[in-house]
Amino acid sequence: MRQWWQQGSPWVWLSASALLLCLGLFMALLGLIAVKGMQHFWPAPLVQFQLSEQGKPQLGRLVRQISDRSEAATNRLWLLDRGDGLSKENAESPASSGRYLLLEAQQLLPERPSNAVLVQLHDGRTLYGTMLDAAEVWQSQEQAETGLWLELASQRPVLLPAEDIRAYWLPNQLSLWQRGVVFCQEWRHFLTAAPSQNQSAGGIFPAIFGTLVMVLLMAVLVTPFGILAAIYLHEYAPKNWLTQLIRTSVYNLAGIPSVVMGIFGLAFFVYVLGGSLDRLFYADQLPAPTFGTPGLFWAALTLALLTLPVVIVATEEGLSRLPQAQRLGSFALGATQAETIWKVVVPQAAPAMLTGLILAIARAAGEVAPLMLVGVVKSAPQLPVDMQFPFIHLERKFMHLGYHLYDVGFQSPDAEVAMSLVYAIGLVLLTLILLLNLSAFLLRQRLRRKYRLID
Amino acid sequence: MQTAMPTTMQTKVAIRDFSLWFQHQQVLDSIELTIPPNQVTALIGPSGCGKSSLLRAMNRMNELMIDCRNQGQVLLDGQNIYQPETDVARLRCRVGMVFQKPNPFPKSVYDNVAFGLRLQGERSRRRLDEQVESALKQVGLWSEVKSRLHQNALTLSTGQQQRLVIARAIALQPEVLLLDEPASALDPISTLKVEELIYELKATYTVVIVTHNMQQAARVSDYTAFLNQGRLVEWAATHTIFTQPASQQTEDYITGRFG
Numbered sequence: 232m233r234q235w236w237q238q239g240s241p242w243v244w245l246s247a248s249a250l251l252l253c254l255g256l257f258m259a260l261l262g263l264i265a266v267k268g269m270q271h272f273w274p275a276p277l278v279q280f281q282l283s284e285q286g287k288p289q290l291g292r293l294v295r296q297i298s299d300r301s302e303a304a305t306n307r308l309w310l311l312d313r314g315d316g317l318s319k320e321n322a323e324s325p326a327s328s329g330r331y332l333l334l335e336a337q338q339l340l341p342e343r344p345s346n347a348v349l350v351q352l353h354d355g356r357t358l359y360g361t362m363l364d365a366a367e368v369w370q371s372q373e374q375a376e377t378g379l380w381l382e383l384a385s386q387r388p389v390l391l392p393a394e395d396i397r398a399y400w401l402p403n404q405l406s407l408w409q410r411g412v413v414f415c416q417e418w419r420h421f422l423t424a425a426p427s428q429n430q431s432a433g434g435i436f437p438a439i440f441g442t443l444v445m446v447l448l449m450a451v452l453v454t455p456f457g458i459l460a461a462i463y464l465h466e467y468a469p470k471n472w473l474t475q476l477i478r479t480s481v482y483n484l485a486g487i488p489s490v491v492m493g494i495f496g497l498a499f500f501v502y503v504l505g506g507s508l509d510r511l512f513y514a515d516q517l518p519a520p521t522f523g524t525p526g527l528f529w530a531a532l533t534l535a536l537l538t539l540p541v542v543i544v545a546t547e548e549g550l551s552r553l554p555q556a557q558r559l560g561s562f563a564l565g566a567t568q569a570e571t572i573w574k575v576v577v578p579q580a581a582p583a584m585l586t587g588l589i590l591a592i593a594r595a596a597g598e599v600a601p602l603m604l605v606g607v608v609k610s611a612p613q614l615p616v617d618m619q620f621p622f623i624h625l626e627r628k629f630m631h632l633g634y635h636l637y638d639v640g641f642q643s644p645d646a647e648v649a650m651s652l653v654y655a656i657g658l659v660l661l662t663l664i665l666l667l668n669l670s671a672f673l674l675r676q677r678l679r680r681k682y683r684l685i686d
Numbered sequence: 687m688q689t690a691m692p693t694t695m696q697t698k699v700a701i702r703d704f705s706l707w708f709q710h711q712q713v714l715d716s717i718e719l720t721i722p723p724n725q726v727t728a729l730i731g732p733s734g735c736g737k738s739s740l741l742r743a744m745n746r747m748n749e750l751m752i753d754c755r756n757q758g759q760v761l762l763d764g765q766n767i768y769q770p771e772t773d774v775a776r777l778r779c780r781v782g783m784v785f786q787k788p789n790p791f792p793k794s795v796y797d798n799v800a801f802g803l804r805l806q807g808e809r810s811r812r813r814l815d816e817q818v819e820s821a822l823k824q825v826g827l828w829s830e831v832k833s834r835l836h837q838n839a840l841t842l843s844t845g846q847q848q849r850l851v852i853a854r855a856i857a858l859q860p861e862v863l864l865l866d867e868p869a870s871a872l873d874p875i876s877t878l879k880v881e882e883l884i885y886e887l888k889a890t891y892t893v894v895i896v897t898h899n900m901q902q903a904a905r906v907s908d909y910t911a912f913l914n915q916g917r918l919v920e921w922a923a924t925h926t927i928f929t930q931p932a933s934q935q936t937e938d939y940i941t942g943r944f945g
């Protein structure tokens with residue numbers, strides 16, 4: 232035992248278990264987001280429930296179980312989603328008119344009708360109902376329109392016109408394969424469509440696009456500035472206390488809370504810079520502001536400022552790792568300092584610069600707080616890039632995945648229930664960041680291979 | 687200082703009353719040294735005595751490494767290289783330098799040799815090819831690398847890398863070649879090759895070599911200068927220094943009694 236202790240084995244075990252714990256938590260996080268996010272689009276069966284003994288059975292989707300501890304005994308309740316098919320006139324009582332209901336277990340009926348249908352309308356509404364055999368109804372009606380005959384809650388059958396329907400399926404009689412198909416279709420819709428008026432329905436394409444454009448613009452802004460600043464600091468600046476002071480300050484900029492950066496962005500970029508731009512170039516449109524209002528460019532600039540220290544630190548790190556002998560070798564061949572920097576130093580420090588960029592992207596893509604002040608909105612009518620001259624509209628407001636997630640999950644009336652949607656958005660955001668990082672990572676690997684230094 | 691200086695001697699580089707300070711530490715103290723053209727001059731002395739600093743004084747590399755101050759003159763063909771109007775980049779093309787540890791760039795063999803030429807503005811592919819080939823032939827590396835000219839230079843062996851950086855320096859056709867312990871990081875075979883190379887190079891270039899290996903100095907050099915603690919103790923033909931040194935210090939150092 233003593234020997235075991237003296238050989239330092241405890242340290243091995245301690246450090247290994249710390250690593251294991253980190254990995255475990257990390258996997259748990261990823262797993263949770265992935266599973267919950269995926270679940271949102273997996274077609275769940277529809278159930279039947281009765282509000283009272285005599286009540287007509289209705290269709291709904293179970294959201295989750297809730298335990299109610301307010302009474303003496305713990306009571307298990309089900310949160311149920313009745314869809315958007317309710318209208319005021321047929322509500323049985325005010326209490327039961329909402330889309331979401333809390334049910335006791337005995338109110339659920341065991342059978343799951345196979346003709347229960349889930350209909351997604353183009354306007355973002357979801358209906359649960361019973362599909363009626365078209366032939367049955369047609370006997371009494373004229374065959375004027377094509378569409379879907381549906382019996383909703385306690386209404387007479389209605390005909391949904393085909394052009395209103397985005398998709399429908401019969402969840403209780405789908406095979407596994409068919410469920411998979413529905414799952415993929417719904418994901419595709421989610422990723423490529425715009426949100427409906429009701430934020431928590433429809434797709435998130437504008438948010439994905441906005442995030443991507445904003446991050447890329449940020450990268451384009453921060454990379455040259457960060458790299459040039461680091462080159463000056465490391466290669467040109469005299470090595471004295473002033474340089475050291477500047478370096479320390481820059482490194483500490485990384486610790487500024489992002490909300491504070493947002494305030495600075497609003498106060499300086501939007502009002503001062505944007506206001507002056509408006510007075511100089513868009514005077515004819517005043518008082519309606521063009522650049523003097525939060526927008527894509529200011530958001531990207533604010534994030535660039537936020538991530539500047541990261542790029543500077545990483546670049547300087549790379550520059551100082553480059554052996555002095557490489558620089559001297561270049562000077563000894565008659566290179567000037569500029570030639571040495573551009574032909575010898577920068578190519579070899581490029582992987583470190585890309586590391587900085589990766590870190591900057593990772594930081595920027597996840598920031599939400601400062602963006603709320605400088606350009607992100609709940610829903611933007613237009614994408615920041617389109618076919619209209621000048622193609623990229625820097626002054627437009629835009630949507631962002633992080634903000635959308637916050638809005639759907641915590642600001643909308645259905646927040647409680649939108650949780651699985653929040654996971655889905657989180658999953659998309661995570662995937663987007665991973666993809667961005669992966670591409671920078673692959674680029675870095677290529678550069679590393681090109682400028683391989685063997686010790 | 688005891689120097690047996692031949693009176694009728696040609697001069698490539700003349701170091702006149704040269705002193706050098708790194709920050710507040712004096713590194714070189716009133717050095718007087720003449721480097722004859724097309725000869726190999728060896729600088730020997732205990733480590734830390736200022737051999738490398740003296741070598742770097744001849745192409746003004748000291749100022750790149752550290753905050754330094756100097757006094758006196760270094761004349762290249764009669765021109766003081768410490769004049770303010772000196773074009774330092776041009777000077778370093780005329781006075782090439784090879785370091786103790788081979789430091790090829792992580793580029794291809796070809797690009798390493800062509801680096802200096804391209805800086806000079808040489809763009810013609812044909813002329814570049816010719817000069818790269820000729821430089822590699824001079825250092826005896828051509829037959830070994832001609833099939834992998836476009837491979838990363840860091841895949842060569844250390845000995846090959848050292849000859850490559852020599853080729854890189856002589857591709858610029860310098861007048862003077864400064865070698866700072868060029869063989870100290872090499873194995874005996876590579877050392878031998880580099881020594882043979884130095885012997886051949888003196889037909890074309892003036893060579894100054896720093897070495898801490900007495901046999902090497904005796905083998906390759908025509909003149910030897912012995913430095914100690916920043917001062918030039920003795921400077922003479924190599925043969926003289928190794929057979930009848932004028933100073934007791936030199937004798938002690940050569941025979942291994944100190945240093």
Ligand SMILES: Nc1ncnc2c1ncn2[C@@H]1O[C@H](COP(=O)(O)OP(=O)(O)O)[C@@H](O)[C@H]1O
Nearest residue numbers: 708713732733734735736737738739740751752
């Ligand atoms: N980069 C440096 N910074 C500070 N002092 C240095 C540096 N390089 C050399 N010196 C000092 O200069 C003196 C001479 O060094 P150097 O010319 O390298 O000696 P040698 O090549 O003969 O071993 C030494 O005392 C050393 O301490």
Ligand SMILES: [Mg+2]
Nearest residue numbers: 737738739866
């Ligand atoms: Mg030395």
